[in-house]
Amino acid sequence: MRKSVGAYLIERLQQLGVRRIYGVPGDYNLEFLELIEQAEGLTFIGNCNELNAAYAADGDARLSGISAVLTTYGVGDLSALSAIAGSYAEGVPVVMISGIPPLHAIAQRALLHHTLADGGYENVMNCYRQFTVAQARLMPQDAATEIDRVLGAAWREKQPVYLQLPSDTCCVSVSVPAGNDISSSPGSDPVQLQAAVTEMARRLEQASRPVLLLDALVRRYDLGARVRQLSEMLDIPFATLATSKAALCETSPRYQGIYGGKASSPALYDLVRQADCVIGLGVRFVDATSGYFSQSFDSDAFINIGAFDVRCGADAFMGVGAADLLDGVLAHLAARASSSRPAKAAPAAPTGAPDRAIGTAEWGQPAFWARIQTFLRTGDVVLADNGTSLVALTHMRMPAECHFVSQPIWAAIGYTLPALLGALNASPKRRHLLFIGDGSFQMTAQELSSILRAGHRPVIFLLNNRGYTIERMILGENAAYNDIANWDYAALPEVLGPSGGAICLRAGNADELEAALRQAEDPSHLVFIELAFAPMDGPTGIASFGGVVRHYDYGAFGEG
Known part of the structure; x- marks a missing residue:
């Protein structure tokens, strides 16, 4: 089967769930925009500048799962770069697509507008390598393979990626694969998974003061239902870092607030510090989420679940998917429910502000x-x-x-x-x-x-x-x-x-x-x-x- 490079890129974007592409038209991306105009179920959203376009795509992806942005080469790429770097830091899958000069001009090192007029065409790609998990310049000989590789990385790792689409390549027909699913999960190593499930379940069963700490991983990989089930099954209190606020329902009696080291409430700080099993969901302690690195708990009691690995104290289990691990632990605990320790009441969570209007003398x-x-x-x-x-x-x-x-x-x-x-x-x-x-x-x-x-x-x-x-x-x-x-x-x-x-x-x-x-x-x-x-x-x-x-x-x- 043959399709144009641009048409195949659109098809794969839609299969991942992209419904909108944000951006700004430019002379190197107009042919691709023509294809977008003709595509059913895909809309181009024009923005005031490329920085805003990439911010908008980030906001879209946080609710829809993935989004995309389209710019023109050089000036457009670099205008959007700060926003793409933000998506990388925060873990948001945004597909950054740049319409770039034609391949014949690149091969001849032509001195074109939107470049440094030095014949170089690698400088922008080098910038994006620092802030995306996968990149490619789409060439006719391997465009379909590269599209699948790069888009698959965005979906699996929940991070931004970068594609350069030469203006004279967009409508070139290429051979495309049929039927393969680029959104499929890589799965887990069965030996490592079983070992990780056994170790995590053992720690939970022995713990008397467990606590869950949620980070952005919960929302990025749609783990909320599993984490909530674990919290409810063992009556484990949970707190979130600022990066995962509202990832689980904050009206739950098990919710203890935002954990930020000594910037937390005193009760929450002590709860985590005294816990004998701290289960982290992708926890990263940066200055803004740790009260400037004032977090305190027993490192040997720390289980940190990553997207594709889990660390239990000093032990590491590689090739273990977070969803697979939680499913395994939940199944293990359910099987032993009849002999498990009695559920303990979670510490009382702080209440919200009472319903009231502001007094007429109050303002601030x-x-x-x-x-x-x-x-x-x-x-x-x-x-x-x-x-x-x-x-x-x-x-x-x-x-x-x-x-x-x-x-x-x-x-x-x-x-x-x-x-x-x-x-x-x-x-x-x-x-x-x-x-x-x-x-x-x-x-x-x-x-x-x-x-x-x-x-x-x-x-x-x-x-x-x-x-x-x-x-x-x-x-x-x-x-x-x-x-x-x-x-x-x-x-x-x-x-x-x-x-x-x-x-x-x-x-x-x-x-x-x-x-x-x-x-x-x-x-x-x-x-x-x-x-x-x-x-x-x-x-x-x-x-x-x-x-x-x-x-x-x-x-x-x-x-x-």
Whole structure:
């Protein structure tokens, strides 16, 4: 069977579940865009720039499982690179496709636009090798094989990949395989799997104080149901790192909160420190998820389950898939249920904020976030940009079936506004709430126009502190470098979208907030709420967080 390289790439993308490709047209990708226009079930979403396009694809993939972005060579690739690096750090499968100059020009080292005009065509590929798990330049002789290899890596490893599609190769017909499934699991080594199941089950059966620590692996590999079953079967309390917030239902009585070393609640910190069996699901302790490396527990009691391996104390079992391991442990425990130890009650989890409106005399971020806790509802998609929004929402309890989108590791401010577009496209029937600061919003503000153009109806909370509040908490409280231009934010939807396409509101006190929230409860249009706060007004605990960061980054030089 023969198909064009472009058609085969589209076919394979669709088989993996890609329904939208984000990007910006350019002269080297137009032929591929023509094929996308003709493909049923696949839509091209044009964006304001390539950085935003890749952010949008990331947001889409977090809800749909996988997405793609299309740019033109050089300028487009490098514009998108920071976002792709963020997907790599956070473990999000995004297929980055670049339309590149024709092969004849590359072979002749032609001095073309969108290059450095030095005849070199490997520099961009070299950049992407650092931030993707697989890469290929599609050549007629092996295009089909390379497409399957690269897309298969994205699916198995849940990481971004990079494909270069030469403009004169897109429509070349090549021989393609028939019937092979690139989304199939690699499976587990049976000997290693049985040994890992036996060891993990033994540790669980002997433990009197077990605890589960969840990281992003749970959502990336759809392990939530298995982890919940394990927690319920043995009544094991669980906590999540900030990177996996709401991966399991936070209304569960077994949920203990966000674990971040000494940045956790004292009760949770002690629970983990005193545990005699700590089961990690892909746990990585980075500064932002560990209270700056203040985690504490018995390393010999630590079981860390990876995507394709598991480590139990000093023992490692390679070639063991996480889903296979959990299935095996659950089956082993179920078979011995009649003789297992009695279930122990999980420690009481902290309760959420009581339902109440803000008192008329109250205004400031602590009161605002307490009110937002009661505004959240079952099934919401909540996006929190880095800064005060993420600090507040990370420790807020999400209602059942919520999806939480943030970027705590790569921590690129402005990420969530374009990611909101992707999330809305992936799950248009759910209510979407975006919380973003003024400094973050200015990074990617143009993509609000794409959200309005699509007719989406999210609720956007713009926290206007007139500058970089979280940086002020670290250093430079009154420094000019933390100031930004004070835009008329609530006026922007009318500029960037059709007249009447948004409800634009401002709130600078409790009564105005209540009036705004009433209109945001079930929005018929996009609702944009600009919230006025003082420059140093932040959620509870942010000042102490700033001190920890200042000491870690600058030591004695930051104490003046």
